[in-house]
Amino acid sequence: MSENNTVTLTVDGKEVTVPAGSSLMDAATASGVEIPRFCFHKRLSVAGNCRMCLVEVEGGPPKPTASCCFPAGNGMVVHTKSPMVKEARKGVMEFLLINHPLDCPICDQAGECDLQDISVSYGSDCSKFGEGKRAVEDKDIGPKIKTVMTRCIHCTRCIRFATEVAGVEEMGATFRGENMSVGTYVENALESELSGNMIDLCPVGALTSKPYAFTGRNWEMVKTNSIDVMDALGSNIEVHSRAGKVMRIVPRENDSVNEEWISDTARFSYDGLYEDRITSPLVKVKSGKLQSIGWKKAIETVLPKLTGKKVIAGLAGDVHSVEDLYSFNAFMKETLETPNVDSRMGGFKLDGEFRPSYIMNSTIEGVDHADAIILVGTNPRLEAPVLNARIRKNVRGRNIPVYMVGAEVDLTYSYGLIGDKPSDLEDLSNGKSAIAKVLKGFNKPMIILGADAISRSDGLAVYKEVEKLSDTIGAIDAHWNGFNILHNKAGLVAALDMGVTPGKGGMDIAKTLKALKAGEVDTLILYGESDAVSAEDLKGAKFTIYIGTHKGTYADMADVVLPAAAYTEKDGWWTNTEGRVQESKAAVHPLLNAKEDWKIFRALSGELGKALPFDSLEALRLKISEDNKPYENIGKVSSAQAWVCVSGKGSLLKSAFANPVTNFYKTNEIMKASQVMTECAKSVAHKQNAMKKVG
């Protein structure tokens, strides 16, 4: 009755059909039976070492079988609740607990601990163990993860994660038997951009979040669905808050985007939400210092600078939501009627005209289908660590080749370095080199072009060259679009979608900077920070208004500062590098006197007598989706568009593609303010120095 590619078996008296190659655990899950487990994790290799998932298979050897690693077979009769199974699991639970400290009252994992949960079903109310308990020395593995190794139950999830997903083979178990101890090689700090995920994977409290230590209990947390903005991947996160304060950030599962991983910057930078924040409007007084004033006064100070015949320019920084960018753009162009608007402070050379030209067309999930990946001027490990893990997964699992035109960096997997100069790219796109011929042989090649590579002064030429390359190797056809831009700034795709680029005759970022230097700008509206432009270069306007979240060099040079809301403090749509629009909910209120950004622009426009046509977030969103097709479909990627060539000009430079990220832990204002990120940056620097010395 079952076909070749399925098997049918009986679990607890219920017949179930599962794909061939499924484990007994899969079959049990399919039949609605939950099997307790510690070592098994669906995204890691199967270890089979915890022995908690034992089940009884009729007709097999007279002993229980580990269901996580035993293949389901036709006609098997499996029992998951028989006396043999119960006895076996109780035994395993007893063994797990004899050397476990049972210090739940002082353990951060309590309440979300697998050992705690499962012991309710299989644990005993008292211990028969009369010997001394084992104590294990804690390890220092860096500023992100706190270890209490006595709690470790040796499931090896962390080891498998580090080795398989993160690609840093530094975790391992030393010693044997009951002395077996999990740690890093020679007690090094674990240098991975994804290490925080081990905290989620650890089924007990052996690995917990260091910054979160002893700050809260998980049952106190209000959980809010949100989107990470530390990179442009749009990883799905859950913001945990208590009493109106963000306490921690954990991932949400989304197979299309981040599976269930997030980068350490996403997880650990939240303390930056409360450091150096601008909590009320500020105005520069005669001494040159910023002094806090009320909103009313601040707006009164600003209004005269925005009226009359003035040269006004507006620049939007790196991290903004869709609504904020739309309202900023509308405020500049409609209320202030100035075309001098730009959001591409890093110098990105394309505008929002043709959407496929600036998004990841193959989609993130496309990595799982691509048969080759060609990286151009990008370092995905630091620009989008979770995407890099997905590439690694496919390199390991499907053996797909990766090629690189760009700076040689450690991506955690091996790749073919073609060269780091634009001329190497030219050789490739001409189709003459040997590698180009190899590339032509792939059906679904995925070219990933780093946003920074088209932010160089020859960016458009680089773009044209890559477009030519995709033509040469046949990367774009009716079924597959292998042309991809990897952004590293959370707001840029949305900014291009919303058209936050110069209007007719307007100044772009380069021209604005020039005008500022020449003293030709009357009023500069700086909306948020950008990693790419220093405050020094933005000086020169007669009056500068800074709208943002954090104190810093940008705020320091402003005449008036208006406090905006951070990403956790507002409902917002975020558009990731593949053009997927995802909704993030406000976890907490804007800090003190800060306001949601769009409300600031709406209020200013009202005061100026040219009110923007929306009074609520819903009205604003309606306007956005009316004007933009992709924004009708929240959470999904928009369907493919026919390819149109973007007019490009200029010629390629000789200079090599640089490594786009130099300080992974400090790329936006939240990370810059975060002390945890500072510690992480120090730890990396320390390790690099140590390596150099050994060198």
Added chain:
Amino acid sequence: MTTPKLSIDDKVFKNLDGSGDWGIKGYEKRGGYKGLKKLLKTDPSVHIDQLKGSALRGRGGAGFPTGLKWSFMPKPDGIKPNYLVCNADEGEPGTCKDRDILRYDPHTLVEGMIVGCHCLGAKVGYIYVRGEYYDESSRLNQAIEEARKAGYLGKDIQGTGVDVEIYVHLGAGAYICGEETALLESLEGKKGQPRVKPPFPAGYGLYGCPTTINNVETIAQVPPILKKGNDWWCQFGRENNHGTKIFSVSGAVNLPGNFEAPMSISLKELIDEYAGGVIGGWDNLQAVIPGGSSTPMLSAANCNTAVMDFDGLRDLGTGLGTAAVIVMNKDTDLLRVMARISHFYKHESCGQCTPCREGVGWVSRLMDRLIAGEGTLEELDQMYDVTKKIEGKTICAFADGAMWPVQGTLKHFRHLFEERIKENMKANG
């Protein structure tokens, strides 16, 4: 009824006592490598059928039929190579037979590897030698070199078109690396921890390729069986337990040592005729561990009738194991022996899976207290209970092997524990 001793012609290991030349000349003089060419010219399937008929069972402890095991190996598919791996990680307490093979008759193994590789379609064989056997591995390497020079090893051996290369790898001293999949992990350069089965090595072994793992003695016995035929082999021993076997007899006997004898020999005969008898006479016998420390003890009463083969000892609730016979007379503190064995297993547990990692140490500690008389009678039951919770729940058979002897001791010698506990209670009021 006494079993006649093996004639020198019938012995597989003719130089096991080390009295002759271990080198290639001595081996050839003893008939070694004779007929190798013919074996290599014959189709492997013929050999494997013959092995199946011979009822040769693995000499490493589990006694799995060798011919059947070899028949599981797929034919080389041209993509993945097949491997033969020899398990020379002899670590079972009491066992020392492979050591004498390696140092006194290494060419028996080399020839066995050549024939084995041919039978299994392997071009490369690995011999994983216990780290402590450094000298033995050097000798083995010399023997391999000799065989290569003599044209028995390498490319196109004696014009038969068969290529075989043998590599020796030294372990680093972990008992668990004698478990076949832990051995493979160790051979691959990883931490020596048993793999989850299935998949079995015949499908997914060394570097993910089809692999057969056999004990030194097993591999060395293959060429004589194939050369002399099953009639010769099957004249020794009983149905399903045929052939000759090396017994390592140690402990309270007058002449301890390795003896090659027919299978199914009685224990009494083995001790009396080969090992010079129990010190203090047969009546002074207290207990015997018949097959290495993983097999439960035999009480003196059982020793009278014990037949030394796989089935005979299984019927007595123990096993032939590696045929390492540890004899204990009445001067032996049996419980201390057991506690020491438990300590050994605590030390050697790899720590991978929960019941063994946590439980074996628990048992060892309980045992330490109980033999000192410090425990309670309830704790005796508790210890049995713990062994039952460990047995059959683990990835490999290590924990079973660690728990069976404890269970056996509790079964046969519970009174000794009880006496000690009661004595102690009396002494302490």
